[in-house]
Amino acid sequence: xxxxxxxxxxxxxxxxxxxxxxxxxxxxxxxxxxxxxxxxxxxxxxxxxxxxxxxxxxxxxxxxxxxxxxxxxxxxxxxxxxxxxxxxxxxxxxxxxxxxxxxxxxxxxxxxxxxxxxxxxxxxxxxxxxxxxxxxxxxxxxxxxxxxxxxxxxxxxxxxxxxxxxxxxxxxxxxxxxxxxxxxxxxxxxxxxxxxxxxxxxxxxxxxxxxxxxxxxxxxxxxxxxxxxxxxxxxxxxxxxxxxxxxxxxxxxxxxxxxxxxxxxxxxxxxxxxxxxxxxxxxxxxxxxxxxxxxxxxxxxxxxxxxxxxxxxxxxxxxxxxxxxxxxxxxxxxxxxxxxxxxxxxxx
Numbered sequence: 001x002x003x004x005x006x007x008x009x010x011x012x013x014x015x016x017x018x019x020x021x022x023x024x025x026x027x028x029x030x031x032x033x034x035x036x037x038x039x040x041x042x043x044x045x046x047x048x049x050x051x052x053x054x055x056x057x058x059x060x061x062x063x064x065x066x067x068x069x070x071x072x073x074x075x076x077x078x079x080x081x082x083x084x085x086x087x088x089x090x091x092x093x094x095x096x097x098x099x100x101x102x103x104x105x106x107x108x109x110x111x112x113x114x115x116x117x118x119x120x121x122x123x124x125x126x127x128x129x130x131x132x133x134x135x136x137x138x139x140x141x142x143x144x145x146x147x148x149x150x151x152x153x154x155x156x157x158x159x160x161x162x163x164x165x166x167x168x169x170x171x172x173x174x175x176x177x178x179x180x181x182x183x184x185x186x187x188x189x190x191x192x193x194x195x196x197x198x199x200x201x202x203x204x205x206x207x208x209x210x211x212x213x214x215x216x217x218x219x220x221x222x223x224x225x226x227x228x229x230x231x232x233x234x235x236x237x238x239x240x241x242x243x244x245x246x247x248x249x250x251x252x253x254x255x256x257x258x259x260x261x262x263x264x265x266x267x268x269x270x271x272x273x274x275x276x277x278x279x280x281x282x283x284x285x286x287x288x289x290x291x292x293x294x295x296x297x298x299x300x301x302x303x304x305x306x307x308x309x310x311x312x313x314x315x316x317x318x319x320x321x322x323x324x325x326x327x328x329x330x331x332x333x334x335x336x337x338x339x340x341x342x343x344x345x346x347x348x
Contacts, residue, residue, distance in 0.1 A: 002348060003036060004035075004070065005030070005037050005038070005071075006037075006064060006065060006070065006072070007023075007037050007040065007074075008042055008077065009040075009041060009076075009077065010042045011042075011046065013039065013041070016237050016239075017208070018261070018262040019099040022099065022157050022262065025157075025336070026333075026340060028333075029336065029337030030337050030340065032337070033338075040060070040061055040064050042057040043056060043057050047079060047102050047105075047116070048080075054081070057077065057084075058084035065091075067092070068091075068093065071092050071095065073095070073096060073097065074099075075097055075100075075101075076099070078098075079101070079119060079123060080102070080123070081123055085122075088126075089127075095128055095129050095131065095344070095347065096123070096129075098124075098130055098131070098132050098133075099133055099260070100137055100258070100259025100280065101117070101140060101141070101145065102116040102117075102120055103120065104140075106183035106256045107183070117144070117145075120145065124141070124147050127151075128151075128347045129153065129347045130151055130152050131340060132152060132153070132154055133156060133157055134154065134156065134259060134281035134284055134285075135284055136280055136284055138152045138154050153339060153340065154339070155336050155339040155340045156331050157265060157331075157336060158331050158332045158333030158335060159265050159268075159331070159332065160242070161269070162245070162246070162269055162270050163246055164246075164324055165248055165249070165271055166247065167272075168249070169202075169247070170200075171201050173201075173202055173249050173250070174193075174201050174248070175247075175252070175272075176189055176205045176207075177205075177207060177244065177245075177253065178206075178263065179207045179211050180211070180212060180215050180234075181211060181215055183256050184207070184254075184255050185297075187222060188298070188299050189203075189254045189302070190219065190223060190226060190228075191302075192254070192299045192302040193232065194226050195300065195307075196303050196306050196310065197231075201306075202231050202233070203231060203252075204235055205234050206235045206244055207236070209234065209237070216234075220234065241263070241266065242270065245266060245270045248272055249272075250306070250309050251275070252302075252306060253274075253275075254296070255277055255280070256277065256296045256297065257296075258282050259280060259281060260281045260285065261282050261285050261286075264276060264286050265330050267327075268286065268290060268323045268326045269324075269330060270327065271324035271327065272320060273290065273309055273316050273320050274286050274290055274323065275292050275302060275305045275309065276292075276293055277302075278294065278295065278296070287322065289318075289319065289322035291323065292305035
């Protein structure tokens with residue numbers, strides 16, 4: 001059995017997002033299972049590369065691949081590599097790793113959404129199989145991208161063991177973790193916090209400020225105008241996410257869409273009650289017993305959920321206990337790698 005794999009990805013593999021974090025852990029776990037992995041960066045610009053960047057990426061990847069090579073490509077790039085996939089489908093064994101469809105990114109125009117959807121659908125038609133991180137994404141690809149279910153493998157992200165959060169902050173610490181982009185809904189969280197400013201709390205928002213400087217600037221203006229600058233801290237990108245979770249009382253993230261939401265799983269594993277939006281795969285990750293799931297873009301309802309956790313210690317404790325129970329049942333990265341390894345062997 002051939003256990004050689006080319007793993008292609010856009011940009012810098014060390015980028016601190018959930019998608020890249022998943023890629024890093026999968027690569028390491030597959031290597032532990034005996035896979036020989038060659039990493040290939042496809043360069044910058046994805047998912048909206050210039051024609052020159054796209055051509056360079058395709059030539060570079062093709063040059064790394066012998067006939068019959070098994071190639072897995074991160075969906076952030078593969079979704080727009082439809083022409084390359086059409087050319088190489090007969091020569092290579094192509095697999096896509098889809099965190100979530102490109103067309104479901106927040107803030108796209110209808111024209112851009114349709115363009116992304118058409119290109120990603122065409123690219124996926126030329127793949128031998130598709131690995132996704134949630135059952136919600138699998139259902140989306142089957143229903144709207146015409147990918148047969150038998151071509152899809154669901155490899156849910158793993159979770160590392162970590163101590164339960166200590167909590168008991170005075171005032172309580174509301175923690176949010178997510179890159180400062182529109183999809184993560186930090187603007188909704190800030191609006192909700194304005195509505196509960198009469199209660200004691202502080203909020204810490206952890207996530208890169210550099211991926212979308214326009215959004216970062218808008219969020220900083222929003223906080224300044226709210227008068228809550230002394231209670232809401234933009235901490236930036238931090239390496240010790242689990243340490244941040246360990247100090248929190250409540251985890252709150254108002255994402256408008258998630259292909260999975262690894263940080264929700266990490267919050268569960270550390271026993272944090274959650275306030276989030278019922279969007280994408282979030283309901284698959286966060287059980288009702290462990291948190292409040294509200295409609296996306298609804299600051300009023302989000303605030304009401306925060307208010308309950310802040311004012312009802314018994315509710316917060318019960319949801320924290322339920323979160324710890326749910327977190328203990330989540331898969332490990334070894335489990336994730338087993339699913340992917342078995343699938344790689346099956347599609348050859």
